[in-house]
Amino acid sequence: MRSGISVRVGPLGLRYAAGADDRVNIAFAIRRNAGAAVRRNRCRRRVKGWLAETTRPVPPGVYLMSVGAGAIDLEHEELTRLLEQLFDKLNTKLVKVS
Numbered sequence: 001m002r003s004g005i006s007v008r009v010g011p012l013g014l015r016y017a018a019g020a021d022d023r024v025n026i027a028f029a030i031r032r033n034a035g036a037a038v039r040r041n042r043c044r045r046r047v048k049g050w051l052a053e054t055t056r057p058v059p060p061g062v063y064l065m066s067v068g069a070g071a072i073d074l075e076h077e078e079l080t081r082l083l084e085q086l087f088d089k090l091n092t093k094l095v096k097v098s
Helices: 037-053 076-097
Strands: 005-009 012-017 024-030 061-067
Touching: 005 076, 012 076, 024 037, 037 061, 037 076
Parallel strands: 024 061
Antiparallel strands: 005 012, 012 061
């Protein structure tokens, strides 16, 4: 994804592009040196779980989330805090662009 809006908070990065429909599509970029597949997949599930349960606005579109090694083993509360900051930052940028 070359175009779109990028934001970063700590070990998490997010690139967003508006989609053709009203769905949220997310892909992950987690390097192998971040940990074993079991740990990387667990991190993906935790992020997807947060997206399903959050009350924060998550605009429909296409997302590419980059996850650094530092995010793999974060406690639930810390990961939640970083995700909230990440999407708040994205929404702030989207308002400026609109």
